[in-house]
Amino acid sequence: MARISSIQDLQEIKAATEPRFRVREDQDSTKVETAPEIQVRLCRGSSCTASGAGGIAEAFEASIKRNGVEDRVKIIITGCHGLCEMGPIVIINPGDTLYTRVKPEDIEEIVENHILNGEIVESLVYHDPVTGKAIPSYSQISFYLEQKRRVLHNNGFIDPWSIEEYIARDGYQALARVLSDMKPEEVLEEIKKSGLRGRGGAGFPTATKWGFVRSAPAEEKYVVCNGDEGDPGAYMNRSVLEGNPHSVIEGMAIGAYAIGNVRQGYAYVRAEYPLAIETLSHAIAQAREYGLLGENILGTAFSFSIDIFPGAGAFVCGEETALLISIEGKRGNPRQRPPFPANKGLFGKPTTINNVETWSNIPQILFNGADWFASVGNENCKGTKTFSLVGKINNTGLVEVPLGTSLRKIVFDIGAGIPEGKKFKAVQIGGPSGGCIPSQHMDVPVDYEAVTALGAIMGSGGLVVMDEDSCMVDVAKFFLEFTRDESCGKCTPCRGGIPKMLEILTKITQGKGATEDLDTLAELAEMVTSASLCGLGQTAPNPVLSTARHFRHEYEAHIVDKRCPAGVCRTLVAYHALEDKCLPCLEAVASYDAGGYETFKAALPELVPERLVDRLATSGCAVDLARFSMIVPAQNESCTKCPPCRLGIAQMANILHDIATGNGKLEMLELLLELGDTIKIGSECPVGKTAPDIVLFTLEHFRNQYEDHILNQRCPFDICEKFLSHHTVCPLKAGAPV
Secondary structure, X not given: OOOOOOHHHHHHHHHHHOOHHHHHOOOOHHHOOOOOOEEEEEEOOHHHHHOOHHHHHHHHHHHHHHOOOOOOEEEEEXXXXXXXXXXXXXXXXXXXXXXXXXXXXXXXXXXXXXXXXOOOOHHHEEEOOOOOOXXXXXXXXXXXXXXXXXXXXOOOOOOOOOHHHHHHOOOOHHHHHHHHHOOHHHHHHHHHHHOOEOOOOOOOEHHHHHHHHHHOOOOOEEEEEEEOOXXXXXXXXXXXXXXXXXXXXXXXXXXXXXXXXXXEXXXXXXXXXXXXXXXXXXHHHXXXXXXXXXXXXXXXXXXXXXXXXXXOOOHHHXXXXXXHHHHOOOOOOOOOOOOOOOOOOHHHOOEEEEEHHHHHHHHHHHHHOHHHHHOOXXXXXXXXXXXXXXXXXXXXXXXXXXXXXXXXXXXXXXXOOOHHHOOEEEEEEOHHHOEEEEHHHOOXXXXXXXXXXXXXXXXXXXXXXXXXXXXHHHHHHHHHHHHHHHOOOOXXXXXXXXXXXXXXHHHHHOOOOOOHHHHHHHHHHHHHHHHOOOHHHHHOOHHHHHHHHHOHHHHHHHHHHOOOOOOOOHHHOOOOOOHHHHHHHHHHHHHHHHHHHHHHHHHHHHHOOOOHHHHHHHOOOHHHHHHHHOHHHHHHHOOOOOHHHHHHHHHHHHHHHHHHOOOOOOHHHHHHHHHHHHHHHHOOOHHHHHOOHHHHHHHHHOHHHHHHHHHOOOOOOOOOOOOOOOOOOEOOEOOOOO
């Protein structure tokens, strides 16, 4: 392909490519049977790829060939569609019919029924998680209807490996306009007028940041894309890089022109995102081939190149000074500011750092105008924001909404509420640096100032939803464990303060806390926040401060009442026997305690001939009992001295959890038997020698229940819930109080 040297060249590519989109935009499903062309869009984002999308593509190709419709059916590989929990996702046009959780064995049915005969396979379409109603059309699903997709407008629509398709959706038009018709100062003014604020966390005005670097005296400057998205549960930037990479390239080129004296840019992408790096690398190569990167871009005197720097996985490298030091080939430790990167950044030169989403917004602002961008959002926060919506939520996925949208709308309208009708408790926003917002603030507008006022931060956009079964003390502990592990250890407040806070939280979750510990936590949090060197330490106490502020009663229950209201903190959970329901178990456990497994097994027919065995066979789940029996030895009683006990018990517990949550395989049953024998023979003390006994007993007498969980993906007694996080019912009686 010859280099593009003008807007006219872009228009010619657009005109030649646009016809591909006519089928993709056709929502009339009645045309499928007779349509001259059918397009199958297959998501190949990381989530769908991990769920087997590669096998689906192969199955489609084979089925299409087998049915002789190769010339009529086209497979389009796209980036993330957003509805990640329902992946792998397939969309068929005409009709916008969306199929969810597709498996290779489903493809023949889709081809024969839908593509050849125009009959939608209703069992595979999206079903509303609240009403159960089948909704075949992508455009009618509330998850998408309630969004405003601007950054994500190409995700799931274009082939991200095709620069022609990006150009056909007005790609690189903004860069062409900027280079031909606008001065750098005019570009800065347009960005300022739009009200764009950085989408990486702090919400600093983008035009102001660029202005600092533009005014800094230097013959050489840099622009950097921060793609080091390390927050647990966050994947917005990854999805943009995988599904719309050219928007980032175009945005960085425009920024380089506006700032001036910038000839080189770097995209810092975490190495754990191999597909994002591969897709972006391909896009950069295409842009160079077409003359949209490199020397004399679009026939002008402007030259600019981009290279990718894979990050090594350190969370702290998301902090801008640590990121720049990492690119320089040094250990990614933050440094003191000032000097700020705007004055002394990469290789000592003035540098602008923005995250993936910020750069992706730039082309649309310059193409559509600042007023268009500012037409959504609220007074202080313009435009849209992407979020990864995860946790205890029906519709898990990637969403984009105008800033100022309420949490209620995001959680209940887009996310479809909490599974199994459970109560919403809180949403954790901003990753390890963020905080937890409780249910009484569901109508708060999600913008930088409102979220900060509640003790959280916007962060890059992670939203973790929690229900009534979540322990807020345990949540705070989890995030402190993360920041402790990810701290670079350079400054004392962070290196020493976070572990001390974690130590106190651990005491509280074990029922060993005291009321004065809450005051100590507050003092430590203030010290760590005010004295730490970088943003990791300065924001690490936020999960503790926000949970203590909004859920102090849970902390007090752990300390004063020695109980965990959510039943998560194991040492604070007490199980009480109900005489009319638990007598068989009590008798069985008594015999077990007296003589171990052999006594238990031998005494069982005489002890409870019509109780325990019959109960397990007719109204109790043997798998759940086995899983429950491994909790104590796996978490509390094993001293970890000998490998059979230390490693084997944990492995057995994990296998049983997989089986109970619908992720088991038949070969796991033999592995359980082997592990059980190995632990019993190789362990040095009674804890290890008896730990597998209940598992072995249930496998011997109730193997059919294990097979039901594995082969039929169901628990016969509806006790084993998918993704069960802790035991909330008696192992032998569903619904019994705890």
